[in-house]
Amino acid sequence: MPYTPELKKLMKVVEKTRPARVQRKKKGLEFSAIPVDDRQKILKKYHPDFKSGNRRKIRVGPSKGYSISHEVVDLLEAHSRVDPKKIDLSRVAYETDVLVIGGGGAGASAALLAQESGAGVLLATKLRMGDANTMMAEGGIQAATKRGKDSPYYHYLDVIGGGHFSNDPKLVSTLVLEAPKVMGWLEKMGTMFSKFPDGTLKTMHGGGTSRKRMHYAGEITGAEIMRTLRDEVKNRPENIKIIEFSPAVELVLTNKGQCAGAILYNLETEEYFVVHAKATVLATGGSGRLHMQGYMTTNHYGATGDGLILGYRAGVKLRFLHSVQYHPTGAVFPEQAEGLLITEKFRGAGANLVNVDGEQFVYEREPRDVEAAAVIRECSPDRGKGVPTPTGKFGVWLDSPMIELLQGPGTVKREFPGKCILFRRYEIDISKEPMLVHPTLHYQNGGLEIDESCQTSVPGLFVAGEVSGGVHGENRLMGNSLLDVTVFGRIAGENAARYSRAKSPRGKPTLEHVIRYNRELEKAGVKTDRIAPMLLPDYSNPEVRKRQLTTQYQGTLR
Template sequence: MDIQRTATDVLVIGGGGAGARAALAAAENGVAVTIVCKELIARSGSTPMASWGFAASFGHADPADSPRQHFLDTLREGRFLSDQDLAETLALKAPEAAQELENYGLRIRKKEDGRYEQIIVPGETYPRSLIIEGGGRRIIQVLREQLRKYPQVTVLEDTLIIGLLQQEKEVTGAWGFNFREGALVLLEAGAVILATGGNGGLWGFSDNPSGNIGDGHYLAYQAGASLVDLEQMLFYPMVVIDPPDAQGTLLDYEVCIDPAFCDGKLFNGQGEEFLSTKALPARDELLKAISREIRQGRGSPHGGVYLDLRCSSKSREEKEKIAKTMLSAYPYFKELGIDLLARPVEIAPAAHYALGGIQIDSTCRTGVPGLFAAGEVTGNIHGANRISGNALAETQVFGKIAGESAAEYARRKKAEGQGKERQGRKARQEQVKAVQERLAEWFDFTDVNRGGRLSCQTEVFPPIKTSFQAKRSPHALKQRIREIMDQALGYGRSEEGLQRARQELQQLEAVVPQLPVPSGGVFNLALLDALEGKMMLEVARLVCTAALARKETRGHHYREDYPQMDEGTARHTVLAAMEGEMVVKLQSARQASGLWESAAKEERSP
């Protein structure tokens, strides 16, 4: 295979909200930046799909709101699993991040007096959520427009990063495959930022893009970084399962069932309204209520419950006005010819947001020299549940911090001199050879002109589903991983199910070297599936291990065999690779600064 080589000061892997903001911050600090995207920047990943909410405590709706209250709300709703120093950073810096976006050209809805319009969502003590006109899609467009102003920013699209380059444990770049040109790429860098998003694509029933497979988690783990609370996947309570044309579409439950908005109702399969409280529940509480109806046999025909916007105190005109401006999926349903206001739809919880991920500190360092991370790929900010609006705020707050930290690191590294650089170049040449050898070991590359030789024998495959056994393809491997995740790592887990899932995932690992993969060629989708499948196997195994380690129920992690939350000190599950072996430990969440530490303790007390 051809090898493309390039060098930069800061390499950003991922082109969503956090990655674009990180790249912009690094460029603003005067260094050369390369952004690598698996697909197209500003047109892929989760940010363009995000809704309108951005949490920032301006106090324009209620002057009682403050960064301190934002901090306390985040801790409480995260079931006290957040690292407090990170929750503190988010709360303090979110207002500034919103104003920076506005200065870049983003429109945020305002009142006639010029102050921001802010609404309250479940988990907030006071109205805090800004209304971003155009939602996440407009945020990423604005950031892309700003990046074009910096000639030292290079964008490399349709490129999957497969591994990080390291010299004496320090990250010195990355390597991957450019599918647009059919070539290996070697990217040397003074610092690397992982901003690849979450791992919701590991699950079959998910509202995530299929490419959100946790590749950043894989890269970080292989490089020696710690992964925290990987068992914590936020299952969004209301994702459509029927009608089939709209399956997988998220419906903002705050807009759909809040009496202040559409005032819709939820019914089980027996036609009973089942929410026991008039107050709008937090995400994990609504998830629990819906799951209880399904698990106890009161679900709808397709395994969910019904959302009915007809049963509302609002007129159709009122609901339609709200839906047009606040319900992000409403135009899509109109295009499908589905009138949400005139018929019920079946909804169920689906994998939505990775609460767990790479462990970072308040400067976005990962503990591995030269490696930084920001956005959904990280894991110790929100805890075991996330308030709506905190995700977009996180991308901008920590994206900027990561870019500034990486730029400073790269400048300092460049100042160390050229002698060390010559040594590093020799080491990286050796890594290129190792990369080529590794790819050959991973997969059975075949000559596509010969029709694709299948070298594996039937007995290689473990006793799993016939569909995978018959197809024996990288795509079928990915499908089977998602089936395992849905079955064993959805909402409702047990020791028996998790052990069985881990065993099958281990069996599947033996299959990877036998998968037939055509070598070379542009947009080699079989190779993409094979590379992603290998990463998915590793990350799924890590998620399973973390779920086994957390022997309690907390937030979105529900253990049927440990149904109660441990009322003692909240502890992270932390996974790391040491000398080739996985190490699992439990670690107490970090505390806030002295300014808010006492307030956090009071919030935690019964």
Template sequence: MVMELQQYFTDVLIIGAGLAGLSAAVEAAGAGKRVMIACKGRVGRSGNTVITQNNMAVVWDALRTNDSIEGHIEDTLIGGGHLNDPDLVQVLAAEAAESIGWLMEHGVRFQRDKEDLLIKGSPGHTRFRIIRAVGVTKSNRTLGLALSVPLAEKAEALGAEFLERILIVSLLVEEGRVCGAIGLDRNKAGLSLICAGSVIIAGGGAGGLFQLSTNVPDVCGDSYALGYQAGAAVRDLEFIQFHPAVTVSTPRLVFSTSPFADGAVFRNRHGEAYMKRYSPQGDMATRDIMARANFKEIAEDRGTEGGGVIADFSAVPAEVMTRNYPDICGALQGSTMIEVAPAQHFMNGGIAMDSECRSSIPGLWVCGEAAGGLHGANRLAGNALTEAAVFGRRAGRLAANGCKQSRSVWSVSLIENYLKERYGRWADLGISADLTPTNSWSELKQELKQCMSLYAGVVRTEKGLGKAKGNLLSISDRLTNWPFKSYGDLLRYCELKMMLLAANLIINACLKRPVSMGSHYRED
């Protein structure tokens, strides 16, 4: 098969088009640089940002909330078991308010309390510092469009180019510096070569590696695989946050933990409010403790028939529920209780970055959930979207300043040889240009998800992690010999190769930390 080659040149290439990537794009384009955003779906309308609950942590009005930047720093460090990079935590807390103001300037609206922002509490935060974006949709599943759409429109107005429906399969590295990327077109059989002066990875986390996750399905570890494959260091990948309160019934909804600051409690099927057995903070414990408690209640047969526990909102005043949590009210449909269970939610680790968003390899910057170092062993609610805005903006500015343009000439054969080094079986001769896969790849993908959910889930053991290593090796061996006849097969082959690499990085990180800490819980 002869694949069409599209070649692009830009100053800054951004991989990922959620809040972090779009913040980077607006800043880099605003600095006068040519910017290209590459993503698997549509810019501003795909990825995890779209389905977030829009909660952001910020010291907005210190006098009104009796808060301080130092308090935000301390809470974040305590929540992360002091494994956080303190320089990153300082940047997050100090620049959060400026970034919220920047979002407002670009059309993002937030919940109001009369003339000021509505500020709420959340477990792990010792002061009320959670605000929430509102806006462009009535669906609880696409609330994040309130963040992504205004920034996508701004980036486009500033001249950023959108390269949509592209699966980035490798970064380009020349003389030890990242200088672009190679992608596969998801609409037709074709290669995209993007030469860039600097590259930013903002492609999110790895929820797609697990059976039950709050993430969109195609966020499946690409960021970590691409960075590691290029030579970038990764860190803290054993620390995976499992959200304690995801509805058991479909459509699955992620409930904010903020109502627990207003009186909500978890109950088992016997009606017992059990959180005090797991933490002195009770229902104000951090999410990792909540998730383990819920997991234990279910595993020890105190859960509901539906395989969950009960989130009970009856103690929260009705006017508070209506004003602060309209999405939860909608899901409750007049009730005050609903079944929930833990689900993979957020990767606390990722590609290691410094306070200037640089990875360990020149030419590569990173931001958002793709990055590691800020959260340490556990993330506090609201810090993720604030991180995306604060460090997305930083990455955009600094990558724009650090451009070193490369205009190497790459032929199709040279690209294919380059990819063969990374993927082994590349485009076997004779495959068709058909986008439809000729064989079912779901079998291997489901085995991988089952393996990760079973052995790298809420509770881990050395024995289980060893089994995971063996299972992933078996899947890899079978993938090497899996039938491979069409371009659609090639797309899925590359996706699974990156998933396997990311999964192995996570399992190795879990094995290297034999003690329990934060969101990494070793039962042994």
């Protein structure tokens, strides 16, 4: 639906202040940034992570006592989907050198590198190959490729400063050193990055970058990387076998504590299958579909944090899961587009964030958590300068028409064709009308603990991408997640292949760890019928549910 008459009236205020704001931008005058030492202050007061009562301690498992959001603890303190005693581990459906769990950017990269290292690969994924948050990442991929003005040294500083100096230094170092190599790998595979005619890669700023280091492919960088990776994975059918609509519901360990594969669940035939693997890569992505604190999300349908549960039950510790990333600019209007990601690139290209009075209230390139907190502050009763939406929410304006005035008419359509098409469906022309935005649940900053070779505390289990934690510390910068999935996906794949060749003696497959975990739940006094992993979110209609008299739900699934 197009903007309501009420909103159109409020938009006039933005139009009135626009010329002066454009002039300021042209002169290079920016709104002053929040000083580094004051960042914690605004975060503590306004960022959802710090809202009191939003966390509780986990009562079981290797990170017992760690306090994280209720939605994740609910799943950690839940029972397995399967009765471990009912699974016959000797009936093996698939044998493979390397099992990759997850078909997004990290899983695809791992599969390719494992295959190139000589391993036979089985890739199991919950939805279709390539259905993942990687596909939805719009902004870009950071890498210090510009000689003469940038280097991995400055990339390192940006990453660790953006993460409030909490990041794992070894992981950051690996990320920034591997970044240019990954760009070279993607370029060689035929990823269509935006370039100048001489082949120089185009780059731009992202929130918290000191140099223009974010490479992009139009406004669909993630989709371009994912469709290239997916195409390449499918070009190797002899050595990479893909099983879709078959999420992993439990890892299989050996009596010696090694990872020996997983139990897959076929979502359509409702059968469970045993996979024996010499090495396993867990690349299941994030958890935005848990809707922490009731927030809307930019995430993919399948982002339910499954890998966290699997890894945790197998004994891998969690870290940085107490911090969740809210993207500063998710759509709040129209209702059909709620939660949809509006890329930071709009701000990078010159669009201001302005309040109901048409005033700029924040520097547009703060790290994401600080930027999000500033928007929430503006919409809070303390400031009272949010723009009211027809559904009773508040947002602020993202003044996209400024880009046309700064960079010439037609720029918005050329640089953001996808968003133009999308808003045109609602009869909104974003080259002439601003967008209404509010922070949206976007990224799981933390996850399972890994070292720089993607190994976990469980031998034979490698973890990569959003399901891991440490590289981004407490806050990820824009353009570092596409980088994370490709850098660490490759490393995990290569190391998993190497591990699969090792002649170390392997134990007997068992689900003893699941039985132990159940016992621990009981001992801790956790009485629940909750089931995890969730696999799919539940958006069914409660009225319909009441009439499903003979239907059983196991968690969210019928």
